[in-house]
Amino acid sequence: MSTRARTHFGFSVILAVLVPVFVLAQDVTRDWDKSFDFNKVKTFAIKVGTSWNNQISEKRVTDEVASALSQKGWVRTENEQDADALVVLHGATDVKKTLNTFYDGWGGWGYGGYGGMTMGSGTTTVSEYKVGTLVTDIFDVKSKNLIFRGTASDEISGDPQKNEKKITKATEKLFKDFPPKPKK
Numbered sequence: 001m002s003t004r005a006r007t008h009f010g011f012s013v014i015l016a017v018l019v020p021v022f023v024l025a026q027d028v029t030r031d032w033d034k035s036f037d038f039n040k041v042k043t044f045a046i047k048v049g050t051s052w053n054n055q056i057s058e059k060r061v062t063d064e065v066a067s068a069l070s071q072k073g074w075v076r077t078e079n080e081q082d083a084d085a086l087v088v089l090h091g092a093t094d095v096k097k098t099l100n101t102f103y104d105g106w107g108g109w110g111y112g113g114y115g116g117m118t119m120g121s122g123t124t125t126v127s128e129y130k131v132g133t134l135v136t137d138i139f140d141v142k143s144k145n146l147i148f149r150g151t152a153s154d155e156i157s158g159d160p161q162k163n164e165k166k167i168t169k170a171t172e173k174l175f176k177d178f179p180p181k182p183k184k
Contacts, residue, residue: 028173038179045083052091150174
């Protein structure tokens with residue numbers, strides 16, 4: 001095999017190994033009503049709208065979101081009618097699959113195919129992983145209009161401490177530069 005072919009093969013192997021890492025990176029999106037004045041909001045209530053059937057995780061997420069909003073100057077109230085904003089959390093999980101193909105090498109020059117290099121045999125494996133998605137909706141209690149939506153998705157780990165860190169990181173991203181400034 002030529003030096004160029006070996007370099008290309010080595011780069012392909014590295015790329016095949018790293019691509020799944022990029023695919024699993026945390027994805028956070030945010031959108032809001034550009035005409036809404038978030039400065040009017042002083043209090044909020046929070047609840048789980050769509051349960052993801054894990055009370056421990058739901059409490060962690062609820063506490064993390066409530067803490068993030070409290071750090072922004074909002075005050076939590078238990079009664080929705082006493083709040084300026086209602087925060088509704090929706091959770092879901094999904095099983096995703098990724099394919100990984102590994103080749104056992106390159107063949108030499110020969111008559112295989114079109115007379116060029118022939119490829120050795122390859123093995124493809126399927127890996128499954130669980131992805132969790134959190135949707136955070138904030139409604140103006142008076143008008144009942146949606147004023148903010150944040151979505152965060154990431155791979156769920158079997159390690160609860162890693163998941164706690166991911167929840168914290170997602171919440172930080174969701175509420176970065178929050179509350180949004182009204183469009184002038």
